[in-house]
Amino acid sequence: METEHNIRLTSTEIAALWTTYQNDTLAKCVLSYFLSKVEDKEIKGVVELALSISETHIGQLTELFQSENFPIPLGFTGEDVNVNARRLFSDSFFLYYIKNMSKVGLTTYGMTYSMASRADTRTFFGDALRETMTLDKKVTQVLQNKGLYIRPPSIPTPDHIDFVKNQSFLFGGFFGFGEKRPLLSMEIGQLFANIQTNSLGKALLMGFAQVVRSQEIRDYLLTGKEISNNHIKSFSETCLDEDIPVPMTWDPDVMDSTEPPFSDKLILFHVSLLVTAGTANYAVSMAASPRKDVAANYVKLTAEIAAYANHGAKLMIENGWLEEPPQSPDRRKLVKA
Incomplete structure (x- = not known):
């Protein structure tokens, strides 16, 4: 990752980069364990993609921290995971877990990208956002393929527009009124x-x-x-x-x-x-x-x-x-x- 040494990192960028390193080192541990247990080939592909994204981020962030003489956070290491431990969760749970964490990543990376100032950090968070979109697309497709995707409830499609008539729209029986x-x-x-x-x-x-x-x-x-x-x-x-x-x-x-x-x-x-x-x-x-x-x-x-x-x-x-x-x-x- 190329760094513009004449432009200092902002407090927002420092916080986002530091937090991302913590989260990705945690994800690497969790996903490494998942990968050692997963049996379904299609689900394994999702776990491998998620792990690859986290490992790439860790390498990019390490390089950036070193170029800035920024102490590399400890985060989480191989000492925090035992991939040989017995299975704790099912293959389908791995999918739901990755789906939920990709949702968190989409929200986080979208916000940090919009708040980043320096070109290299904007590139990093922009790439991270696109990678997470790819991961979310893949895990959603596998959930759907296996009949595991849970759709939100449906309601009838409106057949006309309307406007709120009174303030009872807001109260909803609040404090027993309306x-x-x-x-x-x-x-x-x-x-x-x-x-x-x-x-x-x-x-x-x-x-x-x-x-x-x-x-x-x-x-x-x-x-x-x-x-x-x-x-x-x-x-x-x-x-x-x-x-x-x-x-x-x-x-x-x-x-x-x-x-x-x-x-x-x-x-x-x-x-x-x-x-x-x-x-x-x-x-x-x-x-x-x-x-x-x-x-x-x-x-x-x-x-x-x-x-x-x-x-x-x-x-x-x-x-x-x-x-x-x-x-x-x-x-x-x-x-x-």
């Missing part, structure tokens, strides 16, 4: 997506809880599993109240292994990554939900996962696993010095 209007198409889409991501997270937490070594972290994972389950129930009830179908869960895709394929450090960091993505999803969903009772529910549930994320951060600090992100100089200390 009748609930039917869910909007965008509200249905967001509820459905959040049920899916929580279902995937619940299955991942269940698997992680079976293999984690620390009892304290196991208790934390089980708490997260219960939170995910409660959120699934909450979103599902909103849909079922209006006869909107809800997606299935992936609990059966978790095997009975108790042999750790990943370090406790990787598992805890991965959970924090999921919580961060979930928080972003809820923020978007809240903004896309004019009905006040639906939006208020997202606010309540966001506060719950924020507290959970804080607990996870404390555990990482206590174990000496929280790698410190780049930060601005402490000017007050420098002045005193």
Whole structure:
């Protein structure tokens, strides 16, 4: 990757590059384990593509960091994965996992590309976005080929346009006032997506809880599993109240292994990554939900996962696993010095 040495990296670029390195080294560990277990040839091709993308990013970022005299983050290494551990998840779960992570990547890379300034970083994030689009296309096609793709609910196509007549459109029975209007198409889409991501997270937490070594972290994972389950129930009830179908869960895709394929450090960091993505999803969903009772529910549930994320951060600090992100100089200390 060519670097324009006369132009300094911005704080936004430093943060995005550092975070991408952390996430791709984690992905390399997870996907290497998946690759050692996958049996279906078509699914194996998806795992290989995802792994290749992460390995390419790690090489490009290492080169960029070195050219900038930027300390290469530790991230995650071969010490954080045991590819010889027994199978923990099914082949179909590998597909759903990659589909969900590609969705996160599309959102993240789109945002970081738009915020990047320097030509080389814009090229990197632009390429990463295109690569992730290719991965998403491939994993979606394989899911469809195997009859595993879960489509969001359908509603009748409108036959005319209309305008909102009064403010009851917003309230939806909030605080007991007014009748609930039917869910909007965008509200249905967001509820459905959040049920899916929580279902995937619940299955991942269940698997992680079976293999984690620390009892304290196991208790934390089980708490997260219960939170995910409660959120699934909450979103599902909103849909079922209006006869909107809800997606299935992936609990059966978790095997009975108790042999750790990943370090406790990787598992805890991965959970924090999921919580961060979930928080972003809820923020978007809240903004896309004019009905006040639906939006208020997202606010309540966001506060719950924020507290959970804080607990996870404390555990990482206590174990000496929280790698410190780049930060601005402490000017007050420098002045005193």
